[in-house]
Amino acid sequence: MLDTHYTFSALDGSASFREFPSVNVQLPNRASRVQAPVALSLTPQPVLALDDVTLSFGGLTALAEISLSVNPGEIRAIIGPNGAGKSSLINIISGLYRPDTGFITLGGQVFRQVPASRAARLGLARTFQNLALFKGLTVLENVMAGLAFTRRSTFIGQAFGLPRARREDRDARERAHSILSFLKLEAHADRLAGSLPYGLQKRVEMARALVANPEILLLDEPMAGMTVTEKQEMAGFIRSVRDDYGTTIILIEHDIGVVMGLSDRIAVLDYGRKIADGTPAEVRADQAVIDAYLGVARHDDFEEGI
Numbered sequence: 001m002l003d004t005h006y007t008f009s010a011l012d013g014s015a016s017f018r019e020f021p022s023v024n025v026q027l028p029n030r031a032s033r034v035q036a037p038v039a040l041s042l043t044p045q046p047v048l049a050l051d052d053v054t055l056s057f058g059g060l061t062a063l064a065e066i067s068l069s070v071n072p073g074e075i076r077a078i079i080g081p082n083g084a085g086k087s088s089l090i091n092i093i094s095g096l097y098r099p100d101t102g103f104i105t106l107g108g109q110v111f112r113q114v115p116a117s118r119a120a121r122l123g124l125a126r127t128f129q130n131l132a133l134f135k136g137l138t139v140l141e142n143v144m145a146g147l148a149f150t151r152r153s154t155f156i157g158q159a160f161g162l163p164r165a166r167r168e169d170r171d172a173r174e175r176a177h178s179i180l181s182f183l184k185l186e187a188h189a190d191r192l193a194g195s196l197p198y199g200l201q202k203r204v205e206m207a208r209a210l211v212a213n214p215e216i217l218l219l220d221e222p223m224a225g226m227t228v229t230e231k232q233e234m235a236g237f238i239r240s241v242r243d244d245y246g247t248t249i250i251l252i253e254h255d256i257g258v259v260m261g262l263s264d265r266i267a268v269l270d271y272g273r274k275i276a277d278g279t280p281a282e283v284r285a286d287q288a289v290i291d292a293y294l295g296v297a298r299h300d301d302f303e304e305g306i
Ligand SMILES: Nc1ncnc2c1ncn2[C@@H]1O[C@H](COP(=O)(O)OP(=O)(O)OP(=O)(O)O)[C@@H](O)[C@H]1O
Pocket: 057, 060, 061, 062, 080, 081, 082, 083, 084, 085, 086, 087, 088, 089, 254
């Protein structure tokens, strides 16, 4: 298990897990992380909020007046049938799209459009629906690439192996190995990423997003194309990331069955509108959700399978 430094702000009651994993400091368990903020503030400040977000492509409204909030440390799923607007929403959160109307609050700042180039520094990391690994690099190199934005040494320093560059390289390697071991990928560290089976490549992508210890991890269909066993395994890792690192998880999924047993809260989109938002039990019982999925999901897809 990884050890992690963390800081706690008594002023706003927020816990921050922004320091990188290290080998010497004891990771506080989830209970101790949660206890202190609760004493100061009963209502957690959302780490991310969308207010009245609308997005159109020509005459087509992809998202209509979407508001939702994400609390620290929760697993928050956003689901919906094909074309519901999930990718559009994730692209707004990560700054690739600018909504026609509405605001995004991230890292305590309010944006009309999240500055994509600063998203990592605002504590946001993401994976992609279609794998975006460097297939010709090793697994370790891919994961280390997730720390590129944190490096302060210059290109010349890196080329000539100057002390700061060497130190950064050593730290990056150590962090990458810690994450690989956490996600049970250590045995594959020196293999080319492109040579791994699909399910493992998806996990490497998650390792790369996690290595900089983001506050929010945005997972775009992390289980698409996986077998049932792979999905179960991935669900276990996602849960561990939240429990052991305190990372807030936003999960975009197509498959309602996958998220039922995994998520704390689920927002359901259909034709660009939010038709439901609540706990898995609330969403499961919602007639609008049942109607939206009728014909694309079997009844038992609504059961907690994972
Ligand atoms: N770049 C684009 N240009 C035009 N229309 C788009 C564009 N991106 C998305 N759309 C349309 O916006 C709507 C929402 O699409 P989006 O990809 O966000 O849905 P989705 O829920 O992610 O779907 P899927 O599950 O199939 O990936 C769809 O009708 C889609 O055709």
